[in-house]
Amino acid sequence: MLTSFFKALANLFKTPKTIDYPLTPIAKDEKYRGVIEYNQDECIYCLKCEKACPPGAILFVPVDNPPINEKNKKGLKYHYNPHLCIYCSECVRACPKPQEALWQSNKKGHIGIKDDKINDDWFELEELKK
Amino acid sequence: MKKTINIPIGSQHIALLEPVRFKFECENEKIVGVDSDVGFVHRGIEKACTTKFKYDAIGYVVARVCGLCAITHSMTYTASIEKLIGGEITQKAKYLRILLLELDRIHSHMLCLSHTCENAGFEAMFMRIMGDREDIMEIQELITGNRVQFDYISIGGVNRDIDAALAKKILSKLELVRQKVLGYMDEFTNNWSLSLKFKGVGILTLDDAYRFNAIGPLARASGVQADVRNEIDYLPYNEIGFKMQKHTEGDINARNLIRLNELLNSIEMCNNILEGLPEGEIFTKLRGKPNGESVVRFEAPRGELMYYVKANGSAMLERVRIKTPTFSSIPAFSHIFTGANYADAPAILASFDPCLSCTAK
Amino acid sequence: MFDFKPIRKKSPWILHYNAGSCNGCDIEILACLSPKYDIERFGVINTGNPKQSDVFLVTGPVTFRSRERLIELYTQMPEPKVVMAVGSCTCTGGVFRDMYNVENGLDRYIPVDVYVPGCASSPELIIDGLVKALEILESKTKEIEKPFKLFREASLDNTIVNRRNSALKVGEDTTDDEKN
Numbered sequence: 001m002l003t004s005f006f007k008a009l010a011n012l013f014k015t016p017k018t019i020d021y022p023l024t025p026i027a028k029d030e031k032y033r034g035v036i037e038y039n040q041d042e043c044i045y046c047l048k049c050e051k052a053c054p055p056g057a058i059l060f061v062p063v064d065n066p067p068i069n070e071k072n073k074k075g076l077k078y079h080y081n082p083h084l085c086i087y088c089s090e091c092v093r094a095c096p097k098p099q100e101a102l103w104q105s106n107k108k109g110h111i112g113i114k115d116d117k118i119n120d121d122w123f124e125l126e127e128l129k130k
Numbered sequence: 131m132k133k134t135i136n137i138p139i140g141s142q143h144i145a146l147l148e149p150v151r152f153k154f155e156c157e158n159e160k161i162v163g164v165d166s167d168v169g170f171v172h173r174g175i176e177k178a179c180t181t182k183f184k185y186d187a188i189g190y191v192v193a194r195v196c197g198l199c200a201i202t203h204s205m206t207y208t209a210s211i212e213k214l215i216g217g218e219i220t221q222k223a224k225y226l227r228i229l230l231l232e233l234d235r236i237h238s239h240m241l242c243l244s245h246t247c248e249n250a251g252f253e254a255m256f257m258r259i260m261g262d263r264e265d266i267m268e269i270q271e272l273i274t275g276n277r278v279q280f281d282y283i284s285i286g287g288v289n290r291d292i293d294a295a296l297a298k299k300i301l302s303k304l305e306l307v308r309q310k311v312l313g314y315m316d317e318f319t320n321n322w323s324l325s326l327k328f329k330g331v332g333i334l335t336l337d338d339a340y341r342f343n344a345i346g347p348l349a350r351a352s353g354v355q356a357d358v359r360n361e362i363d364y365l366p367y368n369e370i371g372f373k374m375q376k377h378t379e380g381d382i383n384a385r386n387l388i389r390l391n392e393l394l395n396s397i398e399m400c401n402n403i404l405e406g407l408p409e410g411e412i413f414t415k416l417r418g419k420p421n422g423e424s425v426v427r428f429e430a431p432r433g434e435l436m437y438y439v440k441a442n443g444s445a446m447l448e449r450v451r452i453k454t455p456t457f458s459s460i461p462a463f464s465h466i467f468t469g470a471n472y473a474d475a476p477a478i479l480a481s482f483d484p485c486l487s488c489t490a491k
Numbered sequence: 492m493f494d495f496k497p498i499r500k501k502s503p504w505i506l507h508y509n510a511g512s513c514n515g516c517d518i519e520i521l522a523c524l525s526p527k528y529d530i531e532r533f534g535v536i537n538t539g540n541p542k543q544s545d546v547f548l549v550t551g552p553v554t555f556r557s558r559e560r561l562i563e564l565y566t567q568m569p570e571p572k573v574v575m576a577v578g579s580c581t582c583t584g585g586v587f588r589d590m591y592n593v594e595n596g597l598d599r600y601i602p603v604d605v606y607v608p609g610c611a612s613s614p615e616l617i618i619d620g621l622v623k624a625l626e627i628l629e630s631k632t633k634e635i636e637k638p639f640k641l642f643r644e645a646s647l648d649n650t651i652v653n654r655r656n657s658a659l660k661v662g663e664d665t666t667d668d669e670k671n
Contacts, residue, residue, distance in 0.1 A: 017261055018529045021618050031290075033275035054187045055579075055586045083582040086610040088190050088281040109608035111620050112582070113627070118606055119583050119596045141560055142508055144539030147517045149509055149557060170556045171511045174590040182589070191586050197515030197611065241518070260525035267522075278515045278611045487513050 032106040033087045038078055042101040044071045049091035049102060057085040061128050079125055082109040083118050133157055137472070141170055145249055145476045148486040159472050164464045172490040179450045185211065185420060185441070188450070190281055195452070196488040197278055198238050199430040201230055203452075204283050206428045209364060210439045211285055214420035221366075222410040223287040228365055229403050230273070230282060232396040236307075237266045238431040239389045242483040243314075246386065249476040250327045255317070262310045265303050272296060287413035297404045308397050315390055318383075328383040332466055332478040335380060342462040346433030346455055347388050348482065352380035358429040370399045382481045419443055430455055432483055454488035502534025503625065506544040506568070510561055511593075512551025515611035516578040520548065528614040530621065541567040546624055552580040552587045553594040565601050571631040573624045575605045577617060582606045 019026065028034075036058075050058050059079045066075040087104075095102045112118050134155045141149040149170040155163040175195060179188050192207050193200040205227060212219070244259035267277045274280035274290060282289055292300075318324065334344065339352040349356055357374050359367050375391045377384040420441040427436045433455025440449040463482060470478060509517055523530050524537060538544055541564050553561065565574075576597045579585040584595040597603055604627050607620040 017526045018532070019527060021528055021615060022622060026615060029272065029275075031275055032271070052187070054183060054190050055584075055588060081583065083579055083606060083608045084585065084588070085608075086190065086194075086279075086281075086579060086586055087276070090187070090190070108613070108616055111616070111623055112606035112608075113623070114602070114604055116606075119598055122583060141557070142539070142564065144537070147509065147514060147521070149511070149560075171551075171554065172556070172592055173511060173552065173554060173587050174592045175587075178587075178590050194513050194515075194586050194610075197513045197518060200513075200515070257526055260522065261527065264522075264525070264527045276611075277613060278518060485514070487511075 028106050030106055033089065033104060034106045035082050035087075035104075035109055036080060036085065036089075036091065037103055037105050038080065039101050040067050040078070041069070042097060043069070043078070044096070044101075045069070045073075045076060046096065048094045048096070052090045052094035054088065054090065055084050055086055057081050058091060059125055059129060061125055081118070081122055083112060084122070085109075134162055139475070145480070148484070150484070150486050154467070154472065154475070156472050161467050161470055161472055161475070164467045166460065166464065168460070168486055169490045171487045175491050176450055176452065180447055184445045185447055186285060188447070189284060192450075192452075193279060193281065195491045196454075196485055198241070198485060199234070199432065199435070199488065200279050201234050201282065202428060202430040202435060204281075205231065206426050206435055206437045207439070207450075208283050208285055209428075210424045210426040210437050211420050212416070213364075213424045213426065214422050214439070214441060215285075215416050215418050217286075217414070217416045219287050219414060220410045220412070222408050223412050224365055225403050225407060226288050226292070226412065227283060228367070228370070229400060230270075230280065232400050233266060233270060235431045236393055236396050237263055237270075239393050240266070242480070243386060243389060246382070246477065246480045247324075249480045250324065252324065259314070262307060265307055269300050269303055272299070284413075286416045287411075289413075291412055292407070297407070301401065301404055304397055304400060308394070311390065311393055311397070315387075318386055318390065325383070327474075327477060328386065329381060331382050331474055332470060332481065333379070333381045334462065334466055336378075338465060339380070339462070342465055343458060344462045345458055346430075347385055347392070348433075348459060348462065350375060351377050351384040351388050353378045358427055358434050362427070370402050371395075372399065382477065385481050419445065420447075432456060432485060432488075433459065452491060454485075454491070456485050456489045459484075460489075503545040503573075503621075503628065504536050504538050504543055505546045505548055506539070506541055506564070507537060507548045507550075508561065508564060510549055510551040510557045510581075510597075511554035512578065512580060516550040516580075519611050519614055520550070520577065520617065523614045523617055528618065530618065533621075535621075542569065544568060545572060545628060546621070547572060547574045548577055549574070549581055549597055550577050552584050553597055553600055555592050555594070558594075558600065561601065571628060571635055573605065573628050573631070574601060574603050575607065575620055575624055576603050577607050577620070578612050579608055579610045582608065585610065 047060060050060055057080060060076040061079060062075050063077045066072060066077055089104050092098050092102055092104055134157045137154050137156055139152045141151050151167040153165040154161050175191065179191065183191055189204050189207055193204040195203055240259055240263045244256045248256040270280060271277050273292065274282045334348065334352050336353045339349050339354050353376065355374065355376060359372055360374060373395055375388050377388055421443045423440045425436065425438050427434055435455060436453040438451040439447060441447050459482065466478060467475065507520060522528065547565065547568060576582050580587060581597050584593065587593050588595055594600055605620050605624050607616055609616055
């Protein structure tokens, strides 16, 4: 009983372990697994990343005004959903040009609110694919 | 007139992290019968492994069966596919796999110890252990990139490498954790009010452990000498200094001491690996498709895990069957609860360390 | 009358329910209450009581067996309340999309306000989501406390037939809302 009293008194003068999160930002390592980023000009539209993704978070869908690239023969556009992705980076390992067309950054996903309609829009894109 | 009352601990409760429903039949504070209901978490993974995913993506799906023993599931599946395809992986990849398996065991045992203390009423110990566990999570983030689900193992080796500067940082952090764990040993054995709650409560005798087929730390606390790490040969455990722990009483105090001793042994094994890491490649490309049947067993933090895989030469598998450790311990649970006081029920439940999402996959 | 307005936005109490997840996101919520990322300094307490909480944290793709308990907890929480979906599995189904015992995401079943991504989501993202949920809670509080006459401008004929019709319509609206 007396030892716990002395321990509590000693703890009063030590530095706290808490990091004051929203006010002091925490720096992330550069190899942290964050969102996937894409460069439209270098892509060769081989569709290997779409077949390699386990939950299906990358979709190439035919649209009306597609991006202009000489390899894009069927008029496809790249769509990515950070709320379906599991951040395993299988797509980066399957891509033939891994650091120029598709790479993994160390930023985190954005927080969605009700007006973004995350789930409803993705169901529409899956319908267009079939 | 009925003599007994039914009291439920339902699927939403503040002492449980997972949905499980127990109905206790009590007669004046002593529990007389138990009725358990698992199956709230059933998601249909085994069927989807044969229809929706190809054999090289299943390693990432199976890791999401459970968040605490994620890398053990992934490792056992990959070992069974490598047995079917044939081909060798390098020594360095084997040592890196063991390093992450032991780090996973350390953080899972610390979570279980702090949860047991919280259910017994000692909230200050819960905060202390969780604060020291953050050092281990930082080590895992530096090696693999994420704190809880590390997608580190793929067919043929591992995904990322460790260099010399990183190894030195990890060794210094592990030394800090080891000093704290020696402090907890002192606290768990000599504190008088904790011993009233833990000693002599929830006893499982040696005969009952053989009769009800108990596995894992539960069986080792009653005197059974069974550990899968002694019996396998595809990972080099006998070169790093693995020791099996044993106690004979079988109450909650013995289970806590077994987990603490396993923690110290795991820290020693990690130190040995980091100091003697060989040179070499981390990934070799294996060619061919799997064909035939194979069975692989491994030791998760809660007991023995077994996988059965059947393939026929194409990219889709025919059957995947998973047997998880908590599923085999359910008869032992129901036996220990009868005869105990009702107020001890949360502490006994937390000392079993149940992982319900493994049970109903 | 004692004024609750300045107190209500400053220390929300949370209610946590696991609707079939792998426990990864639940461990990260428990780590938020531990000394390194301490949300108890904002006044947040983890209670198990739906009648005393403001924010509802759900994890896991919603399995068919846990739907009944989810609806009971959601209707027992008093207004104003905020629903937060933590993890990729809860937002859209994650890896478990199109498996046979799973609904694809929480917003097929109850209305959701904040979506937090990640597998498993880190405590820093959960704290960011909680701060955004507090802003939404404040705007909902202001909407409820608007004066009654200004709010109901459209249906001003206060006759007996109109009051009976609007009472019948109120019953239909709530059952449709819960099944969405």
